[in-house]
Each structure stands twice: as structure tokens, then as C-alpha cells.
Amino acid sequence: MKKKIFITGVAGFLGSHLADRMIGEGHHVIGCDSLIGGYLDNVPPEVEFYQYDCNYLNSMKKITKEVDIVYHCAATAYEGLSVFSPYIVTKNVFQITASVLSASISNGIKRFVFTSSMARYGKNKVPFEESMAPKPEDPYGIAKYSSELLIENLCGTHGMEYVIAVPHNIIGPRQKYDDPYRNVASIMINMMLQGKQPIIYGDGRQKRCFSFVNDCIQCMEKLAFQKNVAGEVINIGPDEEFITINELAERIAKLLDFKLKPRYFSDRPQEVKLATCSADKARKLIGYKTEYNLDKGLKEMIDWIKQRGPKPFKYHIDLEIINNKTPVTWKEKLF
Numbered sequence: 160m161k162k163k164i165f166i167t168g169v170a171g172f173l174g175s176h177l178a179d180r181m182i183g184e185g186h187h188v189i190g191c192d193s194l195i196g197g198y199l200d201n202v203p204p205e206v207e208f209y210q211y212d213c214n215y216l217n218s219m220k221k222i223t224k225e226v227d228i229v230y231h232c233a234a235t236a237y238e239g240l241s242v243f244s245p246y247i248v249t250k251n252v253f254q255i256t257a258s259v260l261s262a263s264i265s266n267g268i269k270r271f272v273f274t275s276s277m278a279r280y281g282k283n284k285v286p287f288e289e290s291m292a293p294k295p296e297d298p299y300g301i302a303k304y305s306s307e308l309l310i311e312n313l314c315g316t317h318g319m320e321y322v323i324a325v326p327h328n329i330i331g332p333r334q335k336y337d338d339p340y341r342n343v344a345s346i347m348i349n350m351m352l353q354g355k356q357p358i359i360y361g362d363g364r365q366k367r368c369f370s371f372v373n374d375c376i377q378c379m380e381k382l383a384f385q386k387n388v389a390g391e392v393i394n395i396g397p398d399e400e401f402i403t404i405n406e407l408a409e410r411i412a413k414l415l416d417f418k419l420k421p422r423y424f425s426d427r428p429q430e431v432k433l434a435t436c437s438a439d440k441a442r443k444l445i446g447y448k449t450e451y452n453l454d455k456g457l458k459e460m461i462d463w464i465k466q467r468g469p470k471p472f473k474y475h476i477d478l479e480i481i482n483n484k485t486p487v488t489w490k491e492k493l494f
């Protein structure tokens with residue numbers, strides 16, 4: 160049956176792809192975005208779009224009337240920056256969740272799907288499994304995990320179904336690539352296309368697993384409709400191709416035929432060295448399968464960025480704490 164679906168952060172990377180998928184399935188999609196991030200032209204034209212800040216509870220109450228399912232994707236998803244701009248990041252992670260959640264419950268929404276982050280796992284041993292006790296290491300991870308606790312608590316009290324998705328290191332077209340604070344692969348592509356050497360923090364031996372957005376969206380869709388996922392926390396993303404940031408730079412340089420000589424800067428405080436998630440639960444519950452390997456995903460991103468054209472970086476979020484721990488790349492705008 161066709162549903163009314165509300166997506167927060169619909170001008171963002173994940174939210175806009177999710178909207179496309181839901182529209183393709185014939186659902187009516189309502190979306191909002193404050194445009195603190197994302198791109199307005201990411202929003203599919205069929206979306207009933209409102210430029211609203213999720214912090215405004217009354218707007219959220221109005222917009223969620225008669226909605227069946229809420230995907231709460233909006234966030235200032237800045238893990239590294241959250242150490243230096245904790246107020247803005249936690250406000251647009253935790254506080255907006257309280258607002259969207261309160262509106263959803265008051266309007267009797269059936270299911271609330273929340274996009275958390277692997278930052279919830281912090282310094283746990285890899286691969287991160289959903290059964291591990293969260294140990295977030297930075298304000299972003301703390302705000303995401305606090306949001307999860309709030310969701311669990313309020314949904315338990317008021318009887319709304321919820322699912323916690325834990326996507327990780329997603330890549331693909333529509334990701335913001337002129338943002339100096341996040342999205343390492345997009346940043347590297349944008350820099351190399353401008354003939355600039357990429358910036359790497361620490362020794363570049365931090366390891367991550369990147370997931371292509373299409374693989375992720377397939378799973379996200381099931382979280383709204385499948386019975387067996389209600390109340391679950393589920394990692395969304397591959398557990399193959401666990402690579403270092405140095406290797407990521409090499410792969411991109413090879414695809415762009417770029418002569419690579421990265422610029423290395425000090426480690427960022429609280430950056431987790433090894434981060435990858437087990438996909439066992441996703442495979443079991445929602446049939447997760449990786450269809451895009453890293454090179455195929457990177458090629459699609461490169462084509463999209465080339466087509467839009469490389470862009471100068473915009474330092475659109477202020478640093479709240481500037482001291483000797485603040486990365487010089489941000490203080491001195493080196494991207």
C-alpha cells in the first residue's frame with residue numbers, strides 16, 4: 160500500500176537518495192531541510208519540500224500530520240568538527256531528534272527510522288557489532304547515542320515503532336564535496352580535480368570500510384516496512400575492503416591519473432583508528448548484499464563531481480573552540 164513518508168534532511172546525500180527510492184515505489188514523500196548542509200538541487204522535484212529547521216517543534220508537528228513513516232536523516236554529521244563546535248553539532252543531532260520525535264509521537268506516526276552513526280561504537284574492538292555496549296568518543300557520537308536512548312525511551316512509553324540504522328562511510332553522487340569538515344573521499348576528489356594534493360591527518364593508516372549509497376538505500380527502504388526489524392539496531396554497510404586512508408587516496412589518484420603526494424597534518428583529537436562494522440545482522444535480517452565495490456563507487460562519484468565541476472571549499476560552520484588542538488587545516492583554511 161502507498162504511504163506518506165516524511166524525510167528530514169532531504170536535501171542531504173542520504174535523504175535525497177532515499178526520497179528518490181520512495182517516490183519510485185509510488186509513495187508520497189514530504190521532506191524538510193534547513194540547508195545548513197546538503198544542496199537544494201539534490202531534492203527530487205516530486206518531493207513536497209519545506210525549508211524548515213527541525214528545531215522548530217511547531218513546524219515539525221504541522222508537517223508530520225497524517226504521515227505514516229518518518230525517516231529522520233537530518234543532522235550536522237560532523238564527527239571531527241564536533242570536538243571543536245560541540246554546540247552546533249549536538250543541537251543539530253540530539254535536540255532536533257527530540258523535536259522530530261515529539262512531533263511524530265503526537266501525530267501517531269507508525270514507525271520512526273533513525274540514522275545513527277558508527278561513532279556510537281567509539282573505541283570498541285572492530286568489527287563493531289550491534290550487541291556491543293556503545294562507547295562514543297566525541298560529541299557527535301555522544302549526541303547520536305543519546306538520541307537513540309531518547310528514541311528507545313519515548314517510543315517505549317508511547318508505543319511508536321522505531322528502528323536504529325547505523326550506516327557508515329557512505330559514498331556516492333550528491334554528497335557535499337566542498338565541505339572541508341567531512342566526507343573524505345569527496346574532499347579528495349574535489350582537491351585532486353583542482354590539481355591540489357589531498358590532506359591526510361596523522362599517518363593515514365586509519366582504516367575504514369566505504370559503502371556505496373545504492374547498497375545502503377536498499378536496506379534503508381526495508382527498515383520502514385519489515386516487521387522483524389522493529390526495535391532493532393542494525394549496521395548498514397559492507398564489511399569487505401577495509402582500507403587505510405592512504406590507500407583511499409591512492410585509489411582515487413589512480414582513477415584520476417593524478418600524481419599523488421599527500422600533505423600530512425597532525426592527528427585530529429579523538430579520531431578512532433580502526434572503524435568497521437559487522438554486516439552479519441543486516442545480512443540476516445534484511446538480506447544486505449554489497450553490489451558496488453569501492454572502485455565502482457568512486458568512479459560514479461568522480462563522474463558526478465566532474466559534471467558539476469570542482470568547487471572551492473566553504474567554511475560554513477564556525478569553529479567554537481580555537482586552541483592548539485584545533486586542526487591548522489581548519490584554522491588557516493588550508494583546503
Ligand SMILES: NC(=O)c1ccc[n+]([C@@H]2O[C@H](COP(=O)([O-])OP(=O)(O)OC[C@H]3O[C@@H](n4cnc5c(N)ncnc54)[C@H](O)[C@@H]3O)[C@@H](O)[C@H]2O)c1
Nearest residue numbers: 168171172173193195196197212213233234236274328329
Ligand atoms: N554519510 C554517511 O557516511 C553517514 C554515516 C553514518 C551516519 N550518517 C547519518 O545519516 C544522516 C544523513 O547523512 P548525510 O551523509 O546524508 O548528511 P548530509 O549532510 O548530506 O545531510 C544531512 C542534511 O540534514 C540537514 N540538516 C542539518 N540540520 C538540520 C536541521 N536542524 N533541520 C533541518 N535540516 C537539517 C542538512 O542541511 C543536510 O542537508 C545523518 O543523520 C548522518 O549522521 C551518515
